[in-house]
Amino acid sequence: xxxIRPFRCMTAQKILRLSFIIIIPFALLSCGxxxxxxxxxxxxxxxxxxxxxxxxVYNISRNPITTDGFILGRTLFYDGILSRDxxxxxxxxxxxxxxxxxxxxxxxxxxxxQLTLRNTPALHNLAWQKEFFWDGGVGxxxxxxxxxxxxxxxxxxxLPNVLNKLRQSAKYPPLFKKAFGSDSITxxxxxxxxxxxxxxxxxxxxxxxxxxxxxxxxxxxxxQGKTLFDNKCTSCHKGTFFxxxxxxxxxxxxxxxxxxxxxxxxxxxxxxxxxxxxxxxNITETAPYMHDGRFSSLEKVLDHYDKGVKDxxxxxxxxxxxxxxxxxxxxxxxxxxxxxxxxxxxxxFLRNRLLSQQ
Amino acid sequence: MKQLFLSYTLRALIVATVxxxxxxxxxxxxTAPDATKTGSIILEFDNVAGDDEFTFNKEYTNAAGEKxxxxxxxxxxxxxxxxxxxxxxxxxxxxxxxxxxxxSVPTSTKVKLSNIPEGDYKEVRYTVxxxxxxxxxxxxxxxxxxxxxxxGKDMYWEWNSGYIFFKMEGSSPAINxxxxxxxxxxxxxxGYSAQTINNIKTVTLSMGTTPATVxxxxxxxxxxxxxxxxxxSGNRTIELAKNPSYMxxxxxxxxxxxxxxxxxxxxxxxxxxxxx
Numbered sequence: 001x002x003x004i005r006p007f008r009c010m011t012a013q014k015i016l017r018l019s020f021i022i023i024i025p026f027a028l029l030s031c032g033x034x035x036x037x038x039x040x041x042x043x044x045x046x047x048x049x050x051x052x053x054x055x056x057v058y059n060i061s062r063n064p065i066t067t068d069g070f071i072l073g074r075t076l077f078y079d080g081i082l083s084r085d086x087x088x089x090x091x092x093x094x095x096x097x098x099x100x101x102x103x104x105x106x107x108x109x110x111x112x113x114q115l116t117l118r119n120t121p122a123l124h125n126l127a128w129q130k131e132f133f134w135d136g137g138v139g140x141x142x143x144x145x146x147x148x149x150x151x152x153x154x155x156x157x158x159l160p161n162v163l164n165k166l167r168q169s170a171k172y173p174p175l176f177k178k179a180f181g182s183d184s185i186t187x188x189x190x191x192x193x194x195x196x197x198x199x200x201x202x203x204x205x206x207x208x209x210x211x212x213x214x215x216x217x218x219x220x221x222x223x224q225g226k227t228l229f230d231n232k233c234t235s236c237h238k239g240t241f242f243x244x245x246x247x248x249x250x251x252x253x254x255x256x257x258x259x260x261x262x263x264x265x266x267x268x269x270x271x272x273x274x275x276x277x278x279x280x281x282n283i284t285e286t287a288p289y290m291h292d293g294r295f296s297s298l299e300k301v302l303d304h305y306d307k308g309v310k311d312x313x314x315x316x317x318x319x320x321x322x323x324x325x326x327x328x329x330x331x332x333x334x335x336x337x338x339x340x341x342x343x344x345x346x347x348x349f350l351r352n353r354l355l356s357q358q
Numbered sequence: 359m360k361q362l363f364l365s366y367t368l369r370a371l372i373v374a375t376v377x378x379x380x381x382x383x384x385x386x387x388x389t390a391p392d393a394t395k396t397g398s399i400i401l402e403f404d405n406v407a408g409d410d411e412f413t414f415n416k417e418y419t420n421a422a423g424e425k426x427x428x429x430x431x432x433x434x435x436x437x438x439x440x441x442x443x444x445x446x447x448x449x450x451x452x453x454x455x456x457x458x459x460x461x462s463v464p465t466s467t468k469v470k471l472s473n474i475p476e477g478d479y480k481e482v483r484y485t486v487x488x489x490x491x492x493x494x495x496x497x498x499x500x501x502x503x504x505x506x507x508x509x510g511k512d513m514y515w516e517w518n519s520g521y522i523f524f525k526m527e528g529s530s531p532a533i534n535x536x537x538x539x540x541x542x543x544x545x546x547x548x549g550y551s552a553q554t555i556n557n558i559k560t561v562t563l564s565m566g567t568t569p570a571t572v573x574x575x576x577x578x579x580x581x582x583x584x585x586x587x588x589x590x591s592g593n594r595t596i597e598l599a600k601n602p603s604y605m606x607x608x609x610x611x612x613x614x615x616x617x618x619x620x621x622x623x624x625x626x627x628x629x630x631x632x633x634x
Contacts (some may be wrong), residue, residue: 131550133517159506189509267554267606267607
């Protein structure tokens, strides 16, 4: 039985817990041993819910993830053909090594070097997210990609053009045929393939995940940091994903008045300058921080919560305790919280070659 | 078909004469409806400007006395129902009840509905815009007029997912800006998870005394006038000089409350099927 051997490297149980079931040609998994047996079976992609995750929000039964659908989605994600002049792909701004955020960019450059309005967020565990954008303007992952493609400062292309370019290419009709049974290229198939790739960007193997599943333990310092975090941060950065997915104003000074945040979507002045509470998974890799990328380090973020919180009519009440604004923190507390946040880094995800440009 | 070379009055006169001939003809000979049979009906949305035929780039004057010309005019008509003289309501199946009336696409102004049970219909009801349920449906439920890569390509806000229900653009010398353009992009279905503006409007038009007699061999054409001057007046007079741009904003509600009243029933043409 050819599948027994690779499992030598990890327990079968661990393999099942991986968010991907990967059946890679035999030689690759034999841990460096010379083995001439060649298993012709291609890598197989399956959407598996990690045991420490809740049920996903995305209805997978509407868009069952297949190996070919995923491969098509990945090809599209990394292809500049989605932009007007062929120069910008989704992967230009969403880089795997930065958990699909944009490393070292407060704002990102789209086509013709134009700046985006906001900081590029990490893309991970999107199947568990109900709304997208810093302001939650899009309520369905499938509909999301329309925005970067058509935004004049990102890819500046139109949907009819993108689909026509794909239809006329030599490469894509066969890929659509493999994924969906015929080479007809429709908006629905295009968007669903892109979603299949993005849905598989599951980060569930950080040290913290392993701790949650009882597979690893945290050091004394990491535990101290966790206790501080639980006391001071989890009212907003809650649960397995470190966000309650709500929109809040965490007291940043207003730098761009035109970006009113959640109020842009609801037209409600109670929502002025509220932004989505971001997940903190892989947070050590996604600098700079906040919706406009204003903080270059986690130290600066914690200094903000400690001393920088600015009062305003929509400041979140949790950050105003009597006359005290923000979350007072000692230098040691800040250090320990950052030690804990580092346990959210998931190397398996950041280096998973299945998610990389091929 | 628009007969642009005839003055509107002359045209109306001819249409009325022809129409009275046909309607009296069908009144006399139409058989009783057979509920087991179906036919079709056409709703023609004829954009007009007051008493004039509406055309792009022609100058009209709005209620505020401002002259303007138009370059884009399109709107969604959806969720159509027909009511018989005895009060029975026939609702077009939702999946095929979305239409984009686009002044630049002549065929789009005639909304053809098929598989309608035979009947004498006296009332038509429809939504201007896209209902909130459809507005949150997954991509596979957005076909035809709702396909953002097809007919619906310029009628969708990708940053705030939702359809633009009504789009009108043009220019006016009254607008005192470098570009004297006006833009009305009106939408808003109420919001995904938090409440926001709702510009979904429903319209009910009575066809008066002559019903539309749908038969397997009669495909009535219901002629509906859409008076675009009413976009600027009614609920609130719009002054382009004050605000030339209405998009996703609270004030967009004023435009929607105006245009919901721009529709009026003109006449029905109970003509033999296949003549259109």
